[in-house]
Amino acid sequence: DAMVIQNPRYQVTQFGKPVTLSCSQTLNHNVMYWYQQKSSQAPKLLFHYYDKDFNNEADTPDNFQSRRPNTSFCFLDIRSPGLGDAAMYLCATSRKTWDNSPLHFGNGTRLTVT
Amino acid sequence: QQQVKQSPQSLIVQKGGISIINCAYENTAFDYFPWYQQFPGKGPALLIAIRPDVSEKKEGRFTISFNKSAKQFSLHIMDSQPGDSATYFCAASMGNQFYFGTGTSLTVIP
Numbered sequence: 001d002a003m004v005i006q007n008p009r010y011q012v013t014q015f016g017k018p019v020t021l022s023c024s025q026t027l028n029h030n031v032m033y034w035y036q037q038k039s040s041q042a043p044k045l046l047f048h049y050y051d052k053d054f055n056n057e058a059d060t061p062d063n064f065q066s067r068r069p070n071t072s073f074c075f076l077d078i079r080s081p082g083l084g085d086a087a088m089y090l091c092a093t094s095r096k097t098w099d100n101s102p103l104h105f106g107n108g109t110r111l112t113v114t
Numbered sequence: 115q116q117q118v119k120q121s122p123q124s125l126i127v128q129k130g131g132i133s134i135i136n137c138a139y140e141n142t143a144f145d146y147f148p149w150y151q152q153f154p155g156k157g158p159a160l161l162i163a164i165r166p167d168v169s170e171k172k173e174g175r176f177t178i179s180f181n182k183s184a185k186q187f188s189l190h191i192m193d194s195q196p197g198d199s200a201t202y203f204c205a206a207s208m209g210n211q212f213y214f215g216t217g218t219s220l221t222v223i224p
Contacts (some may be wrong), residue, residue, distance in 0.1 A: 004157075031210050042203060042214035043158065050210060090157050094210060100146035100165060103205075103212055105157030 003027070006091050006106035013081050014114055021076040021109045023091030032074040033103065034066060035090040043090055049074060078111075086113045117141060118206050120215025127222050133191040135218045137204035140185065144206040144213075149178065149189050152201045152217075161202070162189070194222045 004025045013019040023032065031050050035043035047056045049068045063085070065077040078085055088108045095101035119138045127133045137147075146165060150158035164171045164178040164187065171178045177190040191198055199222050204215040 006157075040217070040219075042216050045212070048210065092157075096210075100163075100207070102146075102148050102160045102163055103150075103158075105150075105159065107155070107157045110155075 004104050004106035006109050010110045012112045016080045019078050021089050023074045024072050025093045027093055029093035030096045031094045033092040034076050037088040081113045083113050117213035118215045120204050124219040127194045129224050131194050133194045135189045137215050138186045139206045143208045146207045147187050148205050150203045196222045198222050
């Protein structure tokens with residue numbers, strides 16, 4: 001089955017220690033997104049790629065970076081995690097931008113910062 | 115600024131009852147309105163979606179009602195089942211921008 005896969009499912013990191021979350025997709029979708037979801041809240045968009053074009057949300061902290069080396073993979077780098085960055089991080093894809101294609105989410109990575 | 119407002123925050127329904135979740139939006143440029151279902155520890159999954167040229171869409175027990183003039187849309191779950199207990203998010207999109215409501219936690223009691 002075509003899908004969006006996130007690894008790891010659970011990640012524990014120390015305060016200030018860089019961490020990388022990964023996402024891969026077999027859907028061959030053009031657009032890949034990273035969302036942050038805190039408990040009982042809506043997903044909050046951090047940034048997205050349309051093919052190789054990177055689009056950062058205005059309120060995404062500089063602490064968050066992303067890489068998309070190819071169509072299938074996308075990474076979220078948190079350079080110096082703070083306690084406030086503990087959250088579920090969701091990767092999503094969509095086919096393209098002009099035909100109302102839905103978001104397809106992975107199951108997320110739960111990040112704990114100690 | 116909350117682009118999509120969702121209510122209620124939580125909902126408890128008896129098995130077999132109708133669950134209704136409401137959303138409202140301001141931006142008339144939105145052209146796609148999906149609903150997502152999320153179980154604990156899982157990512158949101160697309161449940162049903164509608165475009166603004168349609169007033170209603172039904173898929174099984176799930177129906178979206180869309181009122182373009184009022185800029186409101188709602189999800190109706192008929193014959194609600196305990197397995198429907200989850201968090202539901204409405205969303206509105208234009209192009210590749212998706213805006214989510216704050217979510218509704220639905221509990222269906224047997």
